[in-house]
Amino acid sequence: MAKKILDENGVLYLWGKIKTLVFGKVDKVEGKSLVDDTEITRLKNVKNYDDTAVKKDITTMQGKIETLEQNGYDDTQLRKDIADTYETKANVTTHTGNTTVHITAAERTAWNQAEANAKTYADGLAGNYDAKGSATTAETNAKSYADGLATNYDAKGSATTAETNAKSYTDAEIGKVKAKMVAGMHYKGSVDNYSDLPTTNEVGDMWNVKTASEHNKAGDNVVWDGKAWDNQGGTIDLSAYVKDTDIVAITNEEIDKITA
Incomplete structure (x- = not known):
């Protein structure tokens, strides 16, 4: 697909259009307006906005607000509703004397047994893992292992x-x-042409070829793999680059459409 570019002729044509637009503008004249005379006349006849009705509504609302502030708001019923709903308080000291149940009987039993269970668990740990006894056993095992290493x-x-x-x-x-x-690879030197490469080689011999050929680019290094020369230069993919033949200058008609 062709790629459009703005070449020298296109730049000159575009600059000509810009100059035409700039030179055709209307300059500001001192004492005169750029606004059309008809529009000036219309603006002169526009009347001021009448906000009388709005001001009246605002005054009425202010009166109602002042009346509410003077009479005061009675929150007696609201306070009573809150007290009736939340007057029962939890006994946080023992959780056993509440008139209102906050935890189940099973939960209360587990709560009261927590301290006893913790003590039983701690006593079991102390009995099963005597610090001094464990250390003595570890020392004996370590000595036996070390003696075995020394022997073997x-x-x-x-x-x-x-x-x-x-x-x-x-x-x-x-x-x-x-x-x-x-x-590995062993650098042997340079040759002028690909045809100058030696016929007797060892695996890993590397030569630099100065001149390009169908087998290499100028300056490529080739290595003998035991059967043939392996070009170390590789290949370069140029498919993502635009070719000269794909570049087309944008036309004046296309510029006209863009600037229309």
Whole structure:
């Protein structure tokens, strides 16, 4: 889909329209108004708003309010209703002598037994978990575990065994281990063209190719994977970018529609 841009010709055309609008404006003349004479005449004939009726209604309302303030509001019945509804108060000292039931019989029993139950639970904890006895048992177990470790894992003996095993490795085996340790990519240098890359390589050999070709971009690094050259440059997705062929200048007719 084509993308519209405002090019140089479009800017010149748009600027011409702006100048026409600016130069065609009406300047303010000292002593004259920009308002049409007919509108000025209409505004002169507008009468003031008559608020007599509103003021009268306000005065009447004020009189009613003053009458209420003078007579006073009688809240005797309201106070009586509140007292009749909330006159019974809970006995918060024992919860056992209330004429009005606030908790059930089962809840009252549980409340009264709370202290006794707590004491029984605490006595049980003290009997089952004697601090000194537990500490003594833990110390004995720890000592037995440490003695077992000392017997099974003698430091000096282990070191001697490791030294013997290390000496048993042949040079060939050590070479294999060393090869695995240093495996990876090895930078070898640069070539001018892709066709100049060496034909005999080791896995991990890396070369820089200066000139672009069908296989690489200029300056790409390639690595030998054992069978072929692997280009490390990767690919770049340009699908989200606008192509030059997709850019179209906006026309004067389109500018006219925008500024209409």
